Amino acid sequence: MLNFAIEIGFVLIGIAVLLNLWRLLRGPDITDRILALDTLNINAIALLVLFGIRAASSAYFEAALILAAMGFVATVALCKFLLRGDIIE
Amino acid sequence: MNLVIEFVVASLILLGAAFALLGSVGLARLPDFFTRLHGPTKATTLGVGAMVLASAVYFTATQQGFSLHEIAVMVFLFITAPVSAHLLAKAALHRSAPECSEEIDDAGK
Numbered sequence: 001m002l003n004f005a006i007e008i009g010f011v012l013i014g015i016a017v018l019l020n021l022w023r024l025l026r027g028p029d030i031t032d033r034i035l036a037l038d039t040l041n042i043n044a045i046a047l048l049v050l051f052g053i054r055a056a057s058s059a060y061f062e063a064a065l066i067l068a069a070m071g072f073v074a075t076v077a078l079c080k081f082l083l084r085g086d087i088i089e
Numbered sequence: 090m091n092l093v094i095e096f097v098v099a100s101l102i103l104l105g106a107a108f109a110l111l112g113s114v115g116l117a118r119l120p121d122f123f124t125r126l127h128g129p130t131k132a133t134t135l136g137v138g139a140m141v142l143a144s145a146v147y148f149t150a151t152q153q154g155f156s157l158h159e160i161a162v163m164v165f166l167f168i169t170a171p172v173s174a175h176l177l178a179k180a181a182l183h184r185s186a187p188e189c190s191e192e193i194d195d196a197g198k
Contacts, residue, residue, distance in 0.1 A: 005099035012106035016113035072169040079176035
C-alpha cells in the first residue's frame with residue numbers, strides 16, 4: 001500500500017512540476033517567472049522527501065533543508081532586485 | 090511496520106501530493122498575477138507540510154527514537170512562505186502588474 005501511494009505521489013508531483021515549467025516558460029511578467037521558480041523549488045523539496053521515504057534513508061532531509069533555505073534566499077534576492085535595483089545596498 | 094501507521098503515512102502522502110498538484114494547477118490556470126500568487130503559496134505549503142509530516146511519522150515508526158528534524162523543514166517552510174509571497178506581491182505592485190478585469194459582485198446580485 002505504501003509503495004503504491006509513493007508511486008502515485010511521484011506522478012502527481014511530476015504533473016505539478018510540468019505545470020510549473022509551463023508557467024516558467026510562458027509567464028507574461030518576470031514576477032510570474034519568479035513565482036514559478038519558487039513553486040518549483042517547493043515541489044522539488046516534496047520530491048526529495050518522497051524519495052527519502054522510498055529509499056528508507058534519512059540522509060535526504062539535510063538536502064531538503066538546504067534546498068528550502070537556498071530557495072527562500074533566492075526568491076528574496078530576486079524580489080529585492082526587482083524592488084530596489086540592487087540586492088545589498 | 091504497523092498497518093495503521095502505514096495507512097496514515099500513505100494517506101498523508103496522497104493528501105500532500107494532491108495539494109501540491111492543486112497549487113500548481115492554480116499557478117498555471119488563474120488569470121492574473123495576484124490570483125496566481127494566491128494559489129501555490131497556500132496549497133503547496135500545505136502539501137509539503139503533509140508530506141514532511143508523513144515522513145516524520147514513517148521514520149519515527151521505523152527507526153528508534155523520535156524523528157524531529159523533518160519538523161525543522163516544515164517550520165522553515167511555514168515561516169518563509171508568507172515572507173516570500175509578501176515580497177513577490179510588493180515587487181508585482183512596484184512593477185504595476187496588470188490585474189484581471191472581471192469584477193466579482195459581493196452582494197450576489
